Amino acid sequence: xxxxxxxxxxxxxxxxxxxxxQITDRGKNNVISKLDSYFRYRDWETLVSGTKGxxxxxxxxxLVEALLAKxxxxxxxxxxxxxxDEETKQEEQSRSSFGTQLLELYHEMQKVDKxxxxxxRSDTLRLLNTPTESGLESGLTSKxxxxxxxxxxxxxxxxxxxxxxxSLTSKMRESRKRVSMKRAEDFLQGPVQSxxxxxxxxxxxxxxxxxxxxxxxxxxxxxERAYMTIDRLPRLDVFSMKSPEMLAHPSHQIYExxxxxxxxxxxxxxxxxxPLVSAFGYDDGDSYDQDTVWAExxxxxxxxxxxQY
Numbered sequence: 001x002x003x004x005x006x007x008x009x010x011x012x013x014x015x016x017x018x019x020x021x022q023i024t025d026r027g028k029n030n031v032i033s034k035l036d037s038y039f040r041y042r043d044w045e046t047l048v049s050g051t052k053g054x055x056x057x058x059x060x061x062x063l064v065e066a067l068l069a070k071x072x073x074x075x076x077x078x079x080x081x082x083x084x085d086e087e088t089k090q091e092e093q094s095r096s097s098f099g100t101q102l103l104e105l106y107h108e109m110q111k112v113d114k115x116x117x118x119x120x121r122s123d124t125l126r127l128l129n130t131p132t133e134s135g136l137e138s139g140l141t142s143k144x145x146x147x148x149x150x151x152x153x154x155x156x157x158x159x160x161x162x163x164x165x166x167s168l169t170s171k172m173r174e175s176r177k178r179v180s181m182k183r184a185e186d187f188l189q190g191p192v193q194s195x196x197x198x199x200x201x202x203x204x205x206x207x208x209x210x211x212x213x214x215x216x217x218x219x220x221x222x223x224e225r226a227y228m229t230i231d232r233l234p235r236l237d238v239f240s241m242k243s244p245e246m247l248a249h250p251s252h253q254i255y256e257x258x259x260x261x262x263x264x265x266x267x268x269x270x271x272x273x274x275p276l277v278s279a280f281g282y283d284d285g286d287s288y289d290q291d292t293v294w295a296e297x298x299x300x301x302x303x304x305x306x307x308q309y
Contacts, residue, residue, distance in 0.1 A: 002151060002217060003274055003298070005210045006068050013196050013203050014064035018048075021060050027194035031063060034191045038070055038232050038272040040302070050270045050302045055251045060195045062251060062300060066273045067192050070232075072214045073275050075183065078230045079103055080121055080222040083176040083215065118227050119285050126223045128172055147220040151277065151295050176219060180211035187211075226279035227288060231297065232272040239301045241265045245276050246297045264301045271300040 015021055023031075028044035039047065051059060076082050084099030096104070109117035184207045188199065196203075221228060236246055241262055246269075248254050254261040276297035281288040 002072075002210075002214055003069070003295070005213065006065055006072070006274075009206055009210060010061050010064040010068065012206075015060040015195060015197060017057055018059045019057075021195070023194045027191070030191040031067070031194060034067060035063075035070065035271070038066060038275075040233060040268060040270055047270070050304055051300070052303055054253070055249075055300065055303065058251050062249065062271070062273060064192055064195050066271055066300075067190070067195075068187065068210075069274045071183065071187055072211065073230050073277070076180070076211070076214050077218045077221070077228065077277065080106070080125060080218075080228075083172065083179050083219065086175065086179055086182075114227075114288050115281075115285055118225060118281060118288065122223055122225050122285075125219070129219065129223060147217045151217060151221070172219070173216075176215040177212055180215040181208050184208045184211040221294075224279070225283050225285045226281045226292070228294070229278045229280065229291075231276040231278065233269065236269050236272055236276060236297045236299055239264060239267050239269050239299060244293055244296070245278075246299055249273050249298050249300050252301060252303075264303060268302040269299045270302040272297055273300055274298040 032039060032042060032044060032047070041047065041050075048056065048059065055062070079085075079099065081099040081102040084102060085097045086099075106117060106121055109120060184204070188204065188207065231245075239246065239248065248264065252261075252264065254264065274295070274297060276293070277295040278291045279294050280291045282290075
């Protein structure tokens with residue numbers, strides 16, 4: 001499961017206790033700024049005071065989870081043409097990358113005819129991901145269904161794809177790999193530096209594998225006729241135990257009791273750790289006004305000490 005991979009990486013390489021955190025004001029501001037639209041407020045002190053107990057203790061690890069999840073879901077799952085966003089040559093830096101141009105074209109097409117725009121995106125990516133070698137079967141449909149399982153229900157399905165990796169053409173796969181590895185390198189040089197321990201080869205290698213794996217999942221899901229969306233605040237605003245769109249972060253431990261702990265029900269969402277992934281439309285290229293949850297948002301819930309008089 002992608003979410004489990006992200007969680008495990010944060011657990012392995014983030015600082016494990018807020019009491020060991022030594023972070024400058026600049027570092028705090030960089031973290032908060034990077035979590036824009038994922039964090040409800042605008043300052044570090046409000047973030048810390050919005051948690052308590054076990055959740056506050058694990059805050060550095062949770063923030064690393066959120067930073068990593070945001071980068072992967074916003075920039076890989078949020079863009080069907082992310083693999084075309086390789087750095088342009090020096091003399092071409094003044095213009096948008098090919099991937100950005102394709103995304104803008106896709107958005108313009110949606111303004112004219114949403115259904116046909118989504119079919120164009122789906123068909124384009126299917127063609128680009130169809131093997132050209134003779135004697136190979138694409139198996140695209142089964143791979144896409146497996147990708148959905150890994151995205152949403154991975155805790156019950158701990159193993160990855162059987163056999164070869166899920167990508168279908170070596171050229172597209174190499175492009176995705178290059179873009180993914182560059183994103184992993186950039187992530188390590190970002191605000192996460194203030195929240196993690198020392199780098200080592202295993203840390204860098206495992207992070208690159210997560211990005212590459214995420215890129216393969218996203219590439220398969222974007223071949224669907226359905227239109228994938230990534231939602232955070234304000235869509236995920238108030239926590240509801242009954243909502244099919246969200247789950248409390250495991251650090252709250254509200255699902256580990258015999259009776260569900262509803263103490264935090266209807267509290268504000270403090271931080272979106274993993275965004276909500278939804279899909280509009282179906283395989284027949286219709287019903288784009290109807291959505292299906294592919295992966296629930298996982299959220300940190302505001303939990304402040306209230307002084308009673």
